[in-house]
Each structure stands twice: as C-alpha cells, then as structure tokens.
Amino acid sequence: MSGDRFVGAPQQLGSSRALDPRQDLLRVRDLSVYIGRGGETAVMPLQGVDLDVHRGSRVGLVGESGSGKSLTAAAILGMLPARAETVTGSIRLLGEEIVGATERRLQRLRGSHVAIMFQNPKASLNPVLTVGGQIAEVIRVHEDVSRRESRQRAIDLLDQMGIPDAKRRAGDYVHQYSGGMAQRAALAMALSCRPDLLIADEPTSGLDATLQQQVLELVVEQVERRGASLLLITHDIGIVEQTCDQVAVLYAGRVMESGTAAAVLSSPANPYTRELLRAYRSVEPRRMNTIPGTVPALHGVLDACPFAERCPDAVPECSDRLPLLQERDDRRVACIRV
C-alpha cells in the first residue's frame, strides 16, 4: 500500500502554500475550537492554529500545559470532546477535510492514515485482551486479512519494536508488560496499519529517564523506516531538539513561531520561544529560570498578544491587537516586534 510513498527532504513550514496538494500530508489552517455556547462564558482553547506536516518530516509541537497541544491532536483525529460545540477553520489530511467530516469517513482515516500513541502506555492497552490480539484486531479492522495472518503480523510488529521473544509475549496481557515494553507495544499498534502520520502525545512522559531515550529513538527509527511522518507533542523542548526537524511553538491556543528546528531553536525570534528555551537551558548554570505567570484562561476571543502580560519585551502596542503569524525569512512568527 505504501509503495508510492514520497519520502522527500522536509519542506519548510513557511512555504507550504505553493506546494502541490498531493504532497500535503497535514495542513491545518485557522483552527479554532469553542467550548460552551458562545457568548461570555465560552472557552476558546484553540484560536487560529496553523500547522503543516509534510511527508517524511518530524514536527515537534511544544508548549506549556493548557496551550492546546493535545486538543490539536484530538482535532486532527476528529475526536474532539462532545462538548466542543464549534470547530472552525480547516484540517486537511491528504487533501481530505476533517472538520465536519462524518464519523464513517473519520473511522476510515483513523489508524490507517493517522494513528496516535498516548502518554500512559499501560492504560492505553485493554487489560482483558492479549497484547498481540489487540494489535491483530486493529489490522483486521482496516485490512481484509485472515485471523492467522493478522496475528502473525502483530507478532512481527512486536518483534520489530524490540520486544524479546515476541511470539510468546504476544499472548501476554498488558499487566505482564513493563512500562517501556507497553509503550513499544502501543507503538506497534499505532504503526500496525502503516499510517502516513503518527501523532505521539507525550510518548515518554510516563517513562523513567533511561527509557525515554530508547523509546524516542525507536519511534524516530520506525517512523523513518516506514516513510511516515511524525507529529510529536511535548512540553519538553529538549526532546524536540533531539527528534524533530520542524517545530511549532504553541501558546494559549495560537502558534507563536514555527519553522525548522535548527533555525527556531538556535535563534528564536519570538520572545516566548526565547523564554521557553532560556528556562530549558538554565539547568546547567545554577539558577533555574522560569517564565513568570501562567497561561491565561481563554474566555472569549483574543484581541491582544496572549503573551504580552508575561513578556519581558512587551511594549504598550502589544495589547492593541492580536499579532498574526507572518513569514519572516526562514520561519513564521507571531510578534509585532519582529
């Protein structure tokens, strides 16, 4: 099925508009989510998110808690909570519109074109089914294969994910797995139908430090080998630095800066990105740097830069209007001072 998959050099995020639509794997434009029935009490956790993932690229989506990272992932899967009343904007996966798509179409896309792995691997596997059986079942949902063949493929996948004695372990239950192994199994399940895009939502946050590195390397290796793309959601900018070639910095439901990881992380243009990096890098000197304040609660439509209150570079004009994401040389930045 994946024979004609185009595995090219990662495209720059900013230049996506000129791309041939056939190559657009994921294209999110002006995505907004409203929770509640509008008016004063509505919460608007996403307000105009723009995001691109091209074939073969690995994009890191970073931000603090409450910035809307996981909600963006849910929107891409068409799995927003039922109380999210209104979704506007556009999410195109391989040219197919996700916003407003029927459940039937979404079910066809999920798993086979876009798959996800979660933070807590043990909770994301069913306790009363064998690990191998669960993976085989996902394969049978999307492909017309026999029970026997799907089982064999599940075993092969577990083996490729580095689970020793995969044939026997496929018959085990998740409580018999360690945390690291369960995350490997979750990766096997996510990759079982050869998705074009893998979303990894904080895949290593539930693991201890020594395992984090192994699992990250495995995710990158497997995604690369299959010619798939990765959307890595994390609060840890260090993980993005190691794993991704593209980065999008999310704050208060808006993208503050996006571009190649090399450019953005070495010379951040947006003060928020800069402060985030300063907080991350300050572990080496003795002082711990933090960004004072917290992510604002998003009641109502933003009419000013959401970071203005916490920003060391803020000027009065920052509170006048919402800065839009604009192209600047090698990246896109939302800040009036750039």
Added chain:
Amino acid sequence: MTATASDADRGRVTSALRTIVRTPVYLAFIALVLIALVGPLFVRDPLELGVGPTLAPPSRDLWFGTDQFGMDIFARVVHAARLDLGVAFVAAGIAVVIGMPLGALAAYRGGAFDTFLLRVAESFQAFPTLLLAMGIVAALGPSIPNLILIIAAVNIPVYLRLTRSAVLPLVQSDFVLAARCAGQGDSKILRRHVLPNVSEVIVAQFSVNCAWAIQILAALSFIGLGVRLPTPEWGAMVRGGADYITYGQWWVALFPGLAIVFTILTLNQLAERVRSST
C-alpha cells in the same frame, strides 16, 4: 498456539481445578447443578401416589418422608431443583441479555437516550419486586413461561443500571480512546473492549440474581400465584406442607424449605466469591 502456550494453558487449568476442589462454595454449586441436571434420573416419579402411607415420617426407605398424598418428598425435592434452578437460570439469562447491552449503550451514548432508559428503569424499581411480580402474574396468569418472563422483566433494570455504572468509567478510559483512534467502530468497541471488562461484575450479579429469581418463584408459588401442586416446586411444596407443621408433621414443609435456603445461600456465596477473587 505454540507448545509453550498450551503448556501454560494446561498449568492454568490445573490450578483452576485445584481452587475449585478446595473451595466449598464451588463444590456446593457444582452439586446443585448436578442434582438439577441428572438427579431426577435416580429418584422415583415425583407424582407417584401411595409410595408409602400418607404423611409418613422420614425413614431409611423414604429419606424425607411422604406428604399428604403419599408422594415421596425426596424425589419431589430433587425434581423441583430442576424446575427452580431452570426457571431462575433462564429468567436471569434473559434479564442479562436484554439489560446488559441496554446499560452499556446508555453509558456509551449518554445524553437523552441515557436519561430516558434510566428513568424507565427507576420507575420499575420504585415498586417492591415481589409486588410488581404479583401484579403481572395476576394480569397474565401463572404459566411457567409467564413466570420466567415476569422474573426476567423485574430483573432487567438491575442489569441495566449495574452495567451502566460499570461502563461509565471505561468509556473515558485510555484504551477505549486508543481503540477509537485506531478507527474501530462503536459497536465493536462496546463488544470487544468495554463488555469484557465488566464481565466480572455481571457474573457476580448473575449469581445473586438467580438466588432472587428462586426466591420470587418460591414466594409466588407459596402465595398460590406461581406453580400449583402437585407440580414439584419448592415454594409450592412449602405451602402444601405448612398446614401440617402444627400437627407435628414438620417434614413436609421443612425439606423443600431447606432446599431453598441451601440454594440461595450457595448462589449468594458464589457471587461473593467471584467478586472478591479478582
């Protein structure tokens, strides 16, 4: 499966057998089922008159004595096991088959559907079970199929609410979310991912429910709304023998009564055991 897996299976079976042999309540349950299934083959015809003198006390030949028609009480108690357990099992089974999917669907769908089903279940449960059963029997007439349907009907709300409350937390769980993210449909998720996780509660409830069903059946027969004499049924036999207790002929009512007590205790203990074993 591989050789190692079948070895593991065999080990599991052996240890399961060992647990059964060492647990009195499992043995009692197995004994009950055996009595109901094959017991009637080894005893006299329960309707045979004049087996001994009427109202003969328990003896070496007639273990439980005879009743006012001279019928063998032991044979009747054994035959009644088949009827009582059978009715209970079928009735509870029907209640599970209808109540469980409805409850799961209510929890999974939520919204107005959930509220509607819940209100209907609550309005049924607002009446005392026996009173409700009496009302329906009076309306439909006391045949065995009717009794089964009535006992099933009064138990459906129990399963509906039980399943609903067990499924609610699972609907929010990560593995159900993961299954949806993998593109599995709702009915498949319910069948494969949600229901197997609530089976333990359901099995425990099934056992309790069989006990209830026997109680309801016996109670209905006792007040003359269920099975009528001479059909061997524990509640009806207790009713038939109740008048003779005051004359000293205690055995006519006592043995079927003991059968009811033993069965209900066993089924309740079994439920307790299932619930605490996992």
